Amino acid sequence: MATGYVDGFERAMGVLGLDVEAMEEWLLDHNIERCPSCDWFVASHELLNDEGEIDGLCDNCRS
Ligand SMILES: [Zn+2]
Incomplete structure (x- = not known):
C-alpha cells in the first residue's frame, strides 16, 4: 500500500491539487509517515x- 503511494506520489499531488x-x-x-532515516513512506506503526x-x-532501516 505504502509503495503505491510512493510510486504515485507526485502524480497524486497533481491530481489532488495538493x-x-x-x-x-x-x-x-x-x-x-515518512521514515526520517530513508525518506520512504511507511505505515506509522513501522516507526x-x-x-x-x-x-x-x-x-x-531497522533490519
Ligand atoms: Zn527507513
Whole structure:
C-alpha cells in the first residue's frame, strides 16, 4: 500500500491539487509517515520498536 503511494506520489499531488505539506498531512491522516532515516513512506506503526516506542526507523532501516 505504502509503495503505491510512493510510486504515485507526485502524480497524486497533481491530481489532488495538493502541495507537499498538504500531502504529508493527508498521508498522516491515513497513518502513513515518512521514515526520517530513508525518506520512504511507511505505515506509522513501522516507526515503532517492539516496545511500541517511536525509534524513527522503518522496518527496512531497522533490519
Ligand atoms: Zn527507513
